[in-house]
Amino acid sequence: MSEPATLVTMELMGKEYRVPSGLTILAAIEYAGYKLVRGVGCRGGFCGACPTLYRREGSHRIFTALACQTLVEDGMCLVQMPFVPVPTKPYDLHGITPQPTTLLRFFPEIAGCVACNTCTRACPQGLPVMDYIQAALRGDIERVAMLSFDCIACGICSSRCPADIKHYAVGLLARRIYGKYLVPPSEDLAVRVSAIEAGRYDAELRKLMELPLADLRARYEQRNFETVAEQHRDHSATQRYNSPMDPVDYQDELEGV
Amino acid sequence: MELIDGYPASMRESIALVERTRPARLGRTFPAMSLEERKALLLGHHPDYQAGAKRPLRFGPSKGLLLNHELADLFEARPLVRPNLDLSTIDADVDLLVIGGGGAGTVAAIWAVQSGLDPARVLIATKLRHGDSNSTMAQGGIQAADRPEDSPVQHFLDVMGGGHFTNRPDLVRALVSDAPLIIQWHERLGVMYDKDSQGRFVENPGGGTSRNRMHSARDYTGLEIMRVLRDEARNLGIRVIEFSPAIELLGDESGRVAGAVLLNLETRRYYIVRAAATVLTTGGLGRVHIQRFPTTNHYGATGDGLVLAYRAGAELVDLDAVQYHPTGAAFPAQMAGLLITEKVRGLGAQPLNRLGEQFVFPLEPRDVEAAAFIRECGERGLGIPTPHGICGVWLDAPMVDLIHGPGTIRAALPAMYRMYTRFGIDMTRDPILVFPTLHYQNGGVAADEHGATRVPGLFVAGEVMGGIHGKNRLMGNSLLDFNVFGRRAGIAAAHYARAHRPGRLSLAHVAEYERMLREAGVETTRTAPRILPDYRGKEALERYLDVPV
Numbered sequence: 001m002s003e004p005a006t007l008v009t010m011e012l013m014g015k016e017y018r019v020p021s022g023l024t025i026l027a028a029i030e031y032a033g034y035k036l037v038r039g040v041g042c043r044g045g046f047c048g049a050c051p052t053l054y055r056r057e058g059s060h061r062i063f064t065a066l067a068c069q070t071l072v073e074d075g076m077c078l079v080q081m082p083f084v085p086v087p088t089k090p091y092d093l094h095g096i097t098p099q100p101t102t103l104l105r106f107f108p109e110i111a112g113c114v115a116c117n118t119c120t121r122a123c124p125q126g127l128p129v130m131d132y133i134q135a136a137l138r139g140d141i142e143r144v145a146m147l148s149f150d151c152i153a154c155g156i157c158s159s160r161c162p163a164d165i166k167h168y169a170v171g172l173l174a175r176r177i178y179g180k181y182l183v184p185p186s187e188d189l190a191v192r193v194s195a196i197e198a199g200r201y202d203a204e205l206r207k208l209m210e211l212p213l214a215d216l217r218a219r220y221e222q223r224n225f226e227t228v229a230e231q232h233r234d235h236s237a238t239q240r241y242n243s244p245m246d247p248v249d250y251q252d253e254l255e256g257v
Numbered sequence: 258m259e260l261i262d263g264y265p266a267s268m269r270e271s272i273a274l275v276e277r278t279r280p281a282r283l284g285r286t287f288p289a290m291s292l293e294e295r296k297a298l299l300l301g302h303h304p305d306y307q308a309g310a311k312r313p314l315r316f317g318p319s320k321g322l323l324l325n326h327e328l329a330d331l332f333e334a335r336p337l338v339r340p341n342l343d344l345s346t347i348d349a350d351v352d353l354l355v356i357g358g359g360g361a362g363t364v365a366a367i368w369a370v371q372s373g374l375d376p377a378r379v380l381i382a383t384k385l386r387h388g389d390s391n392s393t394m395a396q397g398g399i400q401a402a403d404r405p406e407d408s409p410v411q412h413f414l415d416v417m418g419g420g421h422f423t424n425r426p427d428l429v430r431a432l433v434s435d436a437p438l439i440i441q442w443h444e445r446l447g448v449m450y451d452k453d454s455q456g457r458f459v460e461n462p463g464g465g466t467s468r469n470r471m472h473s474a475r476d477y478t479g480l481e482i483m484r485v486l487r488d489e490a491r492n493l494g495i496r497v498i499e500f501s502p503a504i505e506l507l508g509d510e511s512g513r514v515a516g517a518v519l520l521n522l523e524t525r526r527y528y529i530v531r532a533a534a535t536v537l538t539t540g541g542l543g544r545v546h547i548q549r550f551p552t553t554n555h556y557g558a559t560g561d562g563l564v565l566a567y568r569a570g571a572e573l574v575d576l577d578a579v580q581y582h583p584t585g586a587a588f589p590a591q592m593a594g595l596l597i598t599e600k601v602r603g604l605g606a607q608p609l610n611r612l613g614e615q616f617v618f619p620l621e622p623r624d625v626e627a628a629a630f631i632r633e634c635g636e637r638g639l640g641i642p643t644p645h646g647i648c649g650v651w652l653d654a655p656m657v658d659l660i661h662g663p664g665t666i667r668a669a670l671p672a673m674y675r676m677y678t679r680f681g682i683d684m685t686r687d688p689i690l691v692f693p694t695l696h697y698q699n700g701g702v703a704a705d706e707h708g709a710t711r712v713p714g715l716f717v718a719g720e721v722m723g724g725i726h727g728k729n730r731l732m733g734n735s736l737l738d739f740n741v742f743g744r745r746a747g748i749a750a751a752h753y754a755r756a757h758r759p760g761r762l763s764l765a766h767v768a769e770y771e772r773m774l775r776e777a778g779v780e781t782t783r784t785a786p787r788i789l790p791d792y793r794g795k796e797a798l799e800r801y802l803d804v805p806v
Contacts, residue, residue: 022590022591023591024591027591027792030792030793031793033793034793035789035791035792035793036556037385037500037522037523037789038500040385040556041385041386041389041555041556042389042391042393042394042555042556043555043556044394044553044595044596044676045672045675045676046393046394046477046479046480046672047386047388047389047393047394047480047555049385049386049389069676069679070679071591088491090491090492090494091492092492093446093447093489093492094445125675126675145449149449149474149475149477149481150475150477150671150672150675152480153484172484172485172488175447175449175481175485176446176447176485176488177447178447178449179444179446179447179448179449179450179485180444180445180446180447181447183449183452183456184452184455184456185441185444185456186403186440186444186452186456186457186458187455187456187457188403188404188405188457188458189401189403189437189440189441189444189458190441191405192402192403192404192437193403193437193438193441196409196434196437196438201408201409201410201434204410205409205410205413205430205433205434208410208413208414208417208426209426209427209430213422216414216417216422217292217418217422219414220292220414220417220418220422221291221292223411223414223415223418223467224467225289225467226406226462226467226468226469
């Protein structure tokens with residue numbers, strides 16, 4: 001480092017440690033001497049293994065974060081949640097007929113939502129969690145699927161919910177129903193699968209496999225390329241849902257104290 | 258350090274040059290290299306080809322294979338269990354043991370059950386949580402040739418060329434032929450791929466692909482696939498035992514693999530599993546930090562499966578080549594090494610040097626692209642230095658919105674956008690700094706197109722399996738690989754399990770391995786598998802700031 005790091009004080013499960021500023025909470029815990037088994041996973045913000053609860057000096061509020069995606073701060077008092085139990089009853093997706101009441105039937109506890117918005121405030125991905133639970137109550141499966149799409153199932157929402165809702169499980173079922181039943185299957189794909197099953201490419205593939213290396217290299221070099229510009233389709237099904245409200249407005253909360 | 262919208266003033270000067278050249282660069286892409294040019298660049302600048310970084314494996318069925326020292330260390334290490342461990346009490350007796358709860362393992366378990374095994378007699382053992390894996394972290398997409406303009410034949414050519422024609426052709430044929438079937442299976446499982454209103458997939462190019470065949474789910478493709486697979490496995494009633502990595506395979510008196518010794522990471526107790534068939538799906542090795550590179554990999558990616566399989570007598574292939582992903586984050590320091598998906602380039606962002614100039618075709622195969630970045634920062638001295646002491650090149654992210662319309666980054670790359678925003682950088686306005694990062698092991702345990710190794714009863718799938726990608730994997734073929742070969746291995750292992758019953762459990766192969774170590778003159782206190790890396794104290798700083806302290 002070209003600049004010497006300043007040290008900050010973090011209180012981890014009641015013990016104080018001096019750690020360099022600029023580290024993520026996860027790195028700070030390791031710097032303090034812990035070898036983590038729980039509370040750590042992909043270390044890149046995708047797996048949801050490192051939910052963390054903390055308070056700051058001078059504020060009564062409990063904040064939530066992913067330890068691998070959040071910088072340690074002076075005066076932070078923190079603990080990691082090793083596990084948030086969200087067991088669900090097994091279901092057979094392939095036997096479901098999607099109805100407006102489907103999500104309510106599998107997760108009747110969503111009817112207890114008091115619209116307190118704690119889940120949304122707690123979400124480290126900045127998702128409108130309460131909005132998708134309300135959409136689930138209304139039977140709007142598509143909206144649940146879209147709004148919950150970036151969920152990493154860390155479970156913080158469920159740990160904070162006064163109605164004991166299993167938010168991420170609701171989102172997961174909604175997305176699977178949406179992906180299976182509400183989006184049309186690809187026709188191109190179905191055609192291609194039939195062709196493969198009929199053995200349409202077998203002969204040509206076998207020919208390539210038996211080609212001398214020099215000839216295979218020549219075939220490779222002669223390939224023509226398709227460019228990005230040759231294809232103009234929407235870039236994400238979730239586009240129209242995500243432009244106005246997405247992401248990271250939890251930042252406002254952090255700055256608002 | 259004073260930052261202006263996330264960047265120090267020194268880096269802002271270079272960003273001004275990037276902005277100045279941007280209008281002229283739109284629609285003008287640096288030309289792709291010929292095979293000869295690729296070769297020269299790789300020999301000169303890719304870490305795989307640097308002298309002194311490797312040594313030959315000194316014993317066993319793959320004796321002589323050149324390995325990076327960090328990887329060779331894993332093989333030249335003592336087992337964690339003694340060969341005389343008491344195996345008389347069996348904790349779980351199953352038809353199929355799957356070691357590794359990532360993508361490949363979950364797919365294998367599901368297909369074993371689809372092939373008729375009782376889910377209560379299928380056990381997934383995993384090091385951390387079910388789904389904690391590189392599969393979950395994969396962002397960009399999954400390849401499958403399903404458009405009329407494309408074909409499995411074209412896909413085959415791309416894969417072979419990307420791997421420098423070192424791939425095993427029968428494995429590549431399986432990969433490209435099964436690809437559309439896998440996507441259709443996912444459709445039926447309810448994986449939410451990006452589609453238009455008619456159900457047509459949004460498909461983009463990737464490095465080294467000649468057709469647009471990258472299917473994605475925003476930039477959470479791996480997460481979306483993995484969480485659906487995990488949900489399916491749970492609903493099928495497949496047993497999972499978490500925080501319990503395998504630390505040694507078990508054999509029986511007829512030389513078959515017949516289960517494994519698991520270690521409960523919390524109680525530190527052994528858990529003996531006897532199994533009629535075993536599928537090894539332990540993933541990759543990024544966390545051994547080959548050549549001290551940072552990595553995109555999951556915390557548990559320590560190459561354990563390679564060691565276990567080798568001790569049981571399996572062969573290794575192509576492990577001399579490891580993949581450095583060209584675009585790991587290089588700034589800010591807290592993000593060092595994290596993956597910046599190739600989809601950013603697939604959507605049109607160009608790599609640029611300090612002067613804001615293009616210096617390489619944006620979508621070369623990964624090893625070539627990475628070598629070009631290393632040359633730009635090293636020999637040519639045109640990298641952008643960071644305050645924490647490393648160099649990188651720009652990836653001109655704002656071009657994505659200029660090409661595809663405002664809002665594309667936030668819709669198609671929300672994970673990237675979210676991560677940069679957390680650290681104060683707006684990638685819709687400013688370029689992002691990248692440098693190669695350790696990403697994938699390319700090679701692995703040798704197996705046939707059904708994942709069967711040369712050791713009876715032992716199957717492999719996913720990153721731990723070698724031969725599919727040769728010396729270099731293309732983007733979008735690892736999500737595909739774990740689905741294709743996870744499925745094939747699961748089906749093959751189910752058939753095997755029905756035909757064979759395991760005998761008396763044995764660790765004779767461990768005694769034999771210790772004998773080989775002694776005879777090769779290996780004297781060490783190192784142990785393997787490593788299970789988890791150690792990042793305490795000073796190591797924590799090094800890994801996070803990407804510099805020795």
